[in-house]
Amino acid sequence: MFEHRPGREEGAGKRVVITVLGKDRVGIIAGVSAVLAENDVNILDISQTILQDIFTMVMVCDIRNCKIDFGTLKEKLKAKGEELGLQIQVQHEDVFQFMHRI
Amino acid sequence: MLSIQEIMETIRMVQQENLDIRTITMGISLRDCCHGDHKAVGRRMYDKITRLAENLVRTGEEIEREYGIPIVNKRISVTPISMVGESSDTDDFGFFADVMDRAAGEVGVNFIGGFSALVHKGFTSGDSKLLKAIPNALAATQRVCASVNVATTKAGINMDAVYEMGKIIKEAAALTADKDGLACAKLVVFANVPEDNPFMAGAFHGIGEPECVINVGVSGPGVIKNAVDKAKDADFGTLAEIIKRTAFKVTRMGELVGRAASAKLGVPFGIVDLSLAPTPAVGDSVADILEGMGLERCGTHGTTAALALLNDAVKKGGAMASSYVGGLSGAFIPVSEDAGMIRAVSEGALSLDKLEAMTCVCSVGLDMIAVPGETSAETISAIIADEAAIGMVNQKTTAVRIIPAPGKKEGDYVEFGGLLGRAPVITVNKFSSTEFVRRGGRIPAPIQSLRN
Known part of the structure; x- marks a missing residue:
């Protein structure tokens, strides 16, 4: 999805990975992206797949202009996930870069 | 390029396989807390620990939130108290354990290590006073952990200290008999102890360490x-x-x-x-x-x-x-x-x-x-x-x-x-x-x- 060296480029440290897990249904992308749009979070990339029968969506987003703090965004998405019967997680992109790239 | 599989692997490790950070331990030097008056030592210790570790727990929680990885413990290790208390006027080193316990409680950590002595070649007066205080200190406090180094490859084994530790462990168990000897779970006897160990109960801030450090x-x-x-x-x-x-x-x-x-x-x-x-x-x-x-x-x-x-x-x-x-x-x-x-x-x-x-x-x-x-x-x-x-x-x-x-x-x-x-x-x-x-x-x- 993204080439990214932590701390080297503009906006570094401002990208988050949103993962959505659960049963496929209508309105997942619409529901999640509505929360993001309301708070000025820019979606940079979306991919989705079915992993071991579980609907899996991964979004990479830029939260530089996000109107709310990270914790609040996380709570809002979690609440949206509960409404849609999904598990939604928001994590700093560095977690994945650090684990899988040197 | 990160793949969706890689992202899911990380998520699975945390959610299904218990991947976590066991501890962030802040090492704090208390070498500048020495004083002839033990009450002054206690004040200096308390002030320094609470000042430097004030934001430790909050920062740990913030990192947990941002990265989505649980950080199970936030802890503190300090300079071996045998050295910090040595020049003071008290023989009762339990006083310092009480200060450590209160400081740890104030900043919200569950354990503080460093009620320690290095005696692999022999005892100084501070070492002896510390060892004597261990059973009561561990029984009377919640968060204080003690460790004693009794041997190194270069110095050999101090068998006087080894015998002493056997007796101390028995005494600590007896004092906490109602809790199955819980005090002994907070006491480690070491050979070749590392100075930068973040894990309890054996953590202390070694004398070659900087003023303050994160392990x-x-x-x-x-x-x-x-x-x-x-x-x-x-x-x-x-x-x-x-x-x-x-x-x-x-x-x-x-x-x-x-x-x-x-x-x-x-x-x-x-x-x-x-x-x-x-x-x-x-x-x-x-x-x-x-x-x-x-x-x-x-x-x-x-x-x-x-x-x-x-x-x-x-x-x-x-x-x-x-x-x-x-x-x-x-x-x-x-x-x-x-x-x-x-x-x-x-x-x-x-x-x-x-x-x-x-x-x-x-x-x-x-x-x-x-x-x-x-x-x-x-x-x-x-x-x-x-x-x-x-x-x-x-x-x-x-x-x-x-x-x-x-x-x-x-x-x-x-x-x-x-x-x-x-x-x-x-x-x-x-x-x-x-x-x-x-x-x-x-x-x-x-x-x-x-x-x-």
Whole structure:
């Protein structure tokens, strides 16, 4: 999805990975992206797949202009996930870069 | 380019395989807190600890939130109190333990280490006062952890200190008899103690350390176990390779969290400790990994070889993942804190003797082992002496954290709860070591050449 060296480029440290897990249904992308749009979070990339029968969506987003703090965004998405019967997680992109790239 | 599989692998490690950061430990030097008046020492200690660690817990929680990785413990280690209190006018070092306990409570950490002394060659007056205060201090406080280094490869073993520790452990157990001897779970006797260990109960801030430092201990037996399970038919070379790769990923999380904590707190980053630290949770067990390699039960023949392979592969993978590695960095085999170890002991597969053998190939020591309450101070001292000898001769850290559970017999259980878990009382050799232990003096340092 993204080439990214932590701390080297503009906006570094401002990208988050949103993962959505659960049963496929209508309105997942619409529901999640509505929360993001309301708070000025820019979606940079979306991919989705079915992993071991579980609907899996991964979004990479830029939260530089996000109107709310990270914790609040996380709570809002979690609440949206509960409404849609999904598990939604928001994590700093560095977690994945650090684990899988040197 | 990150793939969706890679992202999901990370998520799975955290959610299903108990990947977590076991501890962020802030090391704080108290060397500038010395004073002739012990009350002034106490004030300085309290002020410095609460000032430097004020934001430790909050920062840890912030990192947890941002990265989505649990950080189980936030802790503090300080300069050995035997040195900090030495020049003061009090003989009662319990006073300093009380100050530590209050300071730790104020900043919200669950343990503070450093009620410690280094006595591998002999006692100073401060060392003697500290040792004398250990049983009461551990019984009277909630959060204070004590450790005593009784041997090094270069100095040999101070057998006077070893005997003293046997008696102290008995006394600490007696003072907390109503809690199965809980005080002993907060006391570690070391050989070749590291100065930058982030793990309790043995953490203290060594004298070669900076003013303040952040050290990180990772965890992840569950993640390694899962990787090993997937390699059922692999030969040993392949198995080691899989463990290395997995340990790399686990350790990277420690490195990331350590760097983040260091930047947010404005404190230098010390080390990542590569130890695989189990918890009583199902699936978070080092014994399970060894059994996953093909042993019916941990403790049977082949266990020492399996542990040697595991520990070496974890270090090789982990060393690549971190810029600075230190602390204990060896697999932990704490009996009470590892569901697989508990099962192995209760089924008779794992004995004290086998645990001792396992510590020769780089696990850290006899950890959280409950022995019958009637075990004598001399026998406990002899167990410590054996373990110290292994550390001394093999130039490695070894430790003993042993609980002579008051009123308990072989086959009974002790219950500590939480991360300290529960342990079956293990069999101890019935023959006496008393005359040996009572000789006193020091066992000379071993020769370092002619190594065959």
